[in-house]
Amino acid sequence: MHKARVLLGGCTRTWKAVRMASSGVTRRDPLANKVAIVTASTDGIGLAIARRLAQDGAHVVISSRKQQNVDRALAALQAEGLSVTGTVCHVGKAEDRERLVATALNLHGGIDILVSNAAVNPFFGKLMDVTEEVWDKILDINVKAMALMTKAVVPEMEKRGGGSVVIVASIAAFNPFSGLGPYNVSKTALVGLTKNLALELAAQNIRVNCLAPGLIKTSFSKALWEDKAQEENIIQTLRIRRLGKPEECAGIVSFLCSEDASYITGETVVVAGGAPSRL
Known part of the structure; x- marks a missing residue:
């Protein structure tokens, strides 16, 4: 009987270890020693992503x-003991991308991860009123x-034998925001870009996926939620009755x-948050 209890106890501990490993409970630093670039990463979703990747070992x-x-974000992240460096980059400029x-x-000897998060939205109004200059800038x-x-x-x-690219789009790719026509179109294009890049880069063991956040409470989206009545109207369309937080995007990335x-x-x-999405 004692031997049976010992065997049963051993089996229970083994099964518990298997379950914990499969759930990620016992895993540490899943991105250990990976090198990641995150664009537009000093505020909002980009900053949350950068922090989480570093927390996970990158x-x-x-x-x-x-x-x-850059200086402000570096001070905050490095104060948390994270391995983070930074530089100025306007992604629309070739020399900045190269830098x-x-x-x-120069710092880490390679690149394993790219998170493309940069975006602009200089326009609000009717699609037929968009100028060529605005189209050019957004696209x-x-x-x-x-x-x-x-x-x-x-x-x-x-x-490095492969890598991972994550493109940050928006739920606007599927369910357009009123008045943000060119921005919506650009985000729809990113879903297509993701699929095409994934197809072409699979042979190099480079995976390409896309994150489509809903309305996340950031300074970038402030115009959509700073009016409390408007925020409440948006919340009523969500199954989870609140706006999202940047950190709730970071773990997925x-x-x-x-x-x-x-x-x-x-x-x-x-x-x-359960907002309707379709394409």
């Missing part, structure tokens, strides 16, 4: 168009720069960049 290079933003890649290579930054940023890191990822997602590519994950 060496992260952050960026922003303004040096003071961002060079920074990662240049929100779409073309994402493709070119990926192009810049692919050769370095190939040297870390997962998509990890080996736990090694069989996932070309997919878009919607993080939007």
Whole structure:
């Protein structure tokens, strides 16, 4: 009887260990020693993603168009003991993209992860009122720069035997926000860019996925929620009756960049509190 209890106890402990491992409870630093670039990462969703990747073991290079933003974010993240460096990068400028890649290579010797988060929205109004200049700016930054940023890191990822790219789009890709026509269109294009890049880069063991946040409470989205009545109207469309937090996007990105997602590519994950989405 004693022997049976010992065997049963051993089996129970083994099964518990298996369950904990499968749930990730006992795993530490799933991105250990990975090198990650995160664009537009000194505030909001980008900053939350950079923090989470570093917390999960990655060496992260952050960026922003303004040096003071980079300095502020670096001070905060490094004070938390995280391996984070940064540089100025306007993703619409080839020389800035090159400097961002060079920074990662010079400091860490390679690149494993790219999170493309940069976006602009200089327009609110009717689609028929959008000027050619506005179209150019939105598509240049929100779409073309994402493709070119990926192009810049692919050769370095190939040297490492593969990598992971996450493109940050929006639920606006599926369910457009009123008055934000060009922005909505650019985010829809990113879903297509994700699928095409995933198809082309699979042979190099580079996975490409997309994050589509809903209305997350950030300074970028402030115009959509600073009016309390408008915020309440939006909340009523959500199954989870509140707006999202940047940190609620970050864990998904870390997962998509990890080996736990090694069989996932070309997919878009919607993080939007149950808001309707379709395409």
